[in-house]
Amino acid sequence: MFVLVVLRDTLKVVPSEFTKPREQALRDEINRKYANRVLHDIGLCMLVHDLLDIDEGYVQHSEGWLWVKVKFRMIVFRPFRDEVLTGWVRSANAGGIEVSMGFFDDIKISASHMPEGSTYDGAEGVWVWRYEGNELYIDLEEPIRFRVLETSFLEVSPPRPEIGEVDSVPVSQVPPFSLACTIADSGLGLLSWWD
Amino acid sequence: MGGALVFWVGIAICGLCVGALFTFRSMADPTLWRTCAILTLSCCYLMWAITYLAQLHPIIVPKRDDLRIDLYIRLEFYPQRTPRRPDMEVLDRQEALLTNYEVLLVLREESDRHKKTPQSAQPKCPENVTTVVFEAIECLSGTPCTSQSAEQIAALKSQLAGLELTKAELLQIANLRPKSLVELHLIIEECGERFTMEELEQLLGLIRETLPRDDDSRGAEQDGTDEGGGASAAMDVDSAGDGEEA
Numbered sequence: 001m002f003v004l005v006v007l008r009d010t011l012k013v014v015p016s017e018f019t020k021p022r023e024q025a026l027r028d029e030i031n032r033k034y035a036n037r038v039l040h041d042i043g044l045c046m047l048v049h050d051l052l053d054i055d056e057g058y059v060q061h062s063e064g065w066l067w068v069k070v071k072f073r074m075i076v077f078r079p080f081r082d083e084v085l086t087g088w089v090r091s092a093n094a095g096g097i098e099v100s101m102g103f104f105d106d107i108k109i110s111a112s113h114m115p116e117g118s119t120y121d122g123a124e125g126v127w128v129w130r131y132e133g134n135e136l137y138i139d140l141e142e143p144i145r146f147r148v149l150e151t152s153f154l155e156v157s158p159p160r161p162e163i164g165e166v167d168s169v170p171v172s173q174v175p176p177f178s179l180a181c182t183i184a185d186s187g188l189g190l191l192s193w194w195d
Numbered sequence: 196m197g198g199a200l201v202f203w204v205g206i207a208i209c210g211l212c213v214g215a216l217f218t219f220r221s222m223a224d225p226t227l228w229r230t231c232a233i234l235t236l237s238c239c240y241l242m243w244a245i246t247y248l249a250q251l252h253p254i255i256v257p258k259r260d261d262l263r264i265d266l267y268i269r270l271e272f273y274p275q276r277t278p279r280r281p282d283m284e285v286l287d288r289q290e291a292l293l294t295n296y297e298v299l300l301v302l303r304e305e306s307d308r309h310k311k312t313p314q315s316a317q318p319k320c321p322e323n324v325t326t327v328v329f330e331a332i333e334c335l336s337g338t339p340c341t342s343q344s345a346e347q348i349a350a351l352k353s354q355l356a357g358l359e360l361t362k363a364e365l366l367q368i369a370n371l372r373p374k375s376l377v378e379l380h381l382i383i384e385e386c387g388e389r390f391t392m393e394e395l396e397q398l399l400g401l402i403r404e405t406l407p408r409d410d411d412s413r414g415a416e417q418d419g420t421d422e423g424g425g426a427s428a429a430m431d432v433d434s435a436g437d438g439e440e441a
Contacts, residue, residue, distance in 0.1 A: 001370060002298045006287035031305075036327035042285060046327055047301055049293075068255065075298055084367060084381050086338065102334035103327055136371055143337075147381070187381040 001085060004049055005042055005076045009033075013057070013066045023034045023051055026070055033076060036103075038177040041153050043078030043103055077104060079148045079179065086145050086191070089138060092127055099144060099181070106178035109146060113182035115189060129189070138192060143191045146181040153177055198251060201244050208240040292362060294348060295340035295370045302332050339372035342408050351405040358398065359389070372406050373399070 011022040011033070017025040027048050053071035060067060079085060087101040096110040111120070118129040118138075127138040138144070156176045183189045212233045219228040301344050309320055335341070348369055355365060360383065367382045379395055381387045386395070 001295060002293040003289045004293055005285065006290050007283060008286055009283040024273035031324045032321045034325040035321075041283075042288065046298065046331060047305055047324075049301060071286065075293060075301060078289075080363060082384075083363070084371060086371075135349075145381075168275040185381065189378040194375070 001077060001079050001083065003043070003076050003078050004048070004073045006052070006071065006073050008069070008071045010067050010069045013068055015065060020066075022054065026051060026054065026068060026072075030070070030072060030074070038153075039076070040176065042153060043076040044177055046075040046103075049073040049075050063176055078151065081148060081150065083148045084145060084188070085148065085181075086143055088143050089140050092120070092125060093114055093139065094122070094137065096136060097127060097136075099146060106175040107146070108178065109181050109183055113149070113180075113184050130153050136190070137171050138190060144183065144187050145191055146183050146193075147185060147188055148181050151177070152179040152180065198248070201247060204244070205240065206376055208236050213235055229279075292366050294343075294366060295335050295338055296343040296348060299332070299335045299340050302335070306332060337389075338370065339406065339408060340370065343369070343406060347406050351402070354401050354405055355398070358394070368402060369406070372408065373401070378424060 010155070011026060011029045013022070013025050013029065017028070021195065022030070030048040035047060036045070038044050049072075051064040051070055051072045057066040057068035057071045066136075085101065087107060090098045090100040091100070094111070096108055096114070098105075099107040099109060101107065114127060115131070116131045117131060118127050120126075121128050121137075124137075126140065129136040129138065154174055154176055156174055187194055215229055215232040215236070219225045219232070221227050259431050305324075309325070309328070351369060352365065355368070360368075364383050371378065371382065374384060376395055376399070379398065383389065390398070
């Protein structure tokens with residue numbers, strides 16, 4: 001699920017943070033810049049793991065803070081192909097179901113990757129797996145085990161609010177990092193089926 | 196020409212002064228003439244030298260007011276720092292795989308640190324950090340990694356060293372803690388070909404030993420009834436799946 005990625009970046013330490021030990025101030029700055037953000041082709045950054053190398057830092061002419069070049073390791077959420085993960089069902093429609101893991105939501109299981117013999121019940125809004133005469137419902141909010149088929153990264157520009165509307169929340173249409181998964185193998189699907 | 200010229204001219208003027216000492220010997224009042232000559236020579240030299248040096252290293256420099264100051268300040272007065280900062284560099288896209296347990300440790304540490312520092316002492320923690328810490332801890336709290344420890348994972352690694360499992364499979368065993376054969380078949384690729392049934396049972400036992408959990412006793416009671424049903428369901432779906440792939 002999680003990997004360690006080595007990054008190098010130049011971060012600023014503002015004077016109000018000079019009282020903190022330098023390492024702690026840098027970790028806070030790294031977290032402020034990267035936590036919960038997707039880096040293209042890397043994954044969803046969680047927190048900094050540790051700092052490998054810090055240089056002395058310099059003050060840029062006409063600026064009032066310290067620039068420090070840091071080499072650090074970041075914990076990144078990037079599942080590998082064929083990894084088995086657990087989450088819970090967030091929503092379902094005719095195209096498939098969407099699964100969420102709390103901190104990461106863009107997990108899709110398309111209709112072609114559902115177990116053999118499952119159909120979408122439009123009336124109830126859930127998928128049903130008909131197996132050996134049993135009707136197994138894939139209800140919402142149920143914990144589900146799935147296998148990752150593909151991780152896709154898309155270059156997206158930052159979300160913008162709509163023109164003319166002051167209060168609208170900027171909504172990005174396409175997720176920059178999404179997983180395409182399957183529950184078609186034995187052992188996958190709702191946890192309650194296999195316990 | 197440079198600053199050395201001042202010294203050479205100074206030496207020349209000295210030479211002229213010494214010359215003046217000998218030139219006026221035949222005059223009526225040699226001391227007066229000598230004083231006059233040497234005084235004139237030194238005053239003129241000083242006036243020239245000061246003007247020359249002031250133009251060689253001016254203290255007050257003319258500046259243009261339509262340019263940024265850091266782009267034309269002479270580099271010999273400032274250490275070489277380019278105004279442009281380098282962008283973020285990725286040095287290693289995947290240095291290591293982390294178990295959920297290790298990540299949970301870091302998350303908990305960060306969460307404890309937030310709780311300990313008084314909110315008034317420093318600015319509020321940025322929203323993205325608190326969101327990711329809270330949600331990730333919540334997600335991982337529902338997984339088997341909450342009861343794990345570094346010793347358990349080390350023990351698991353050493354116990355399973357004999358079997359030929361890939362790093363990815365070891366990682367998933369630690370993260371998912373499979374309790375049944377079905378789960379093992381999911382995690383281990385080509386499970387049926389690489390391991391026999393007894394080896395898999397042994398593996399399950401090893402996992403249960405090295406990563407103990409409270410819900411094991413509850414699971415054991417149901418094992419007798421469910422294991423048979425689960426295993427046969429696995430076989431049926433497996434054969435159906437194989438038929439589809441072939």
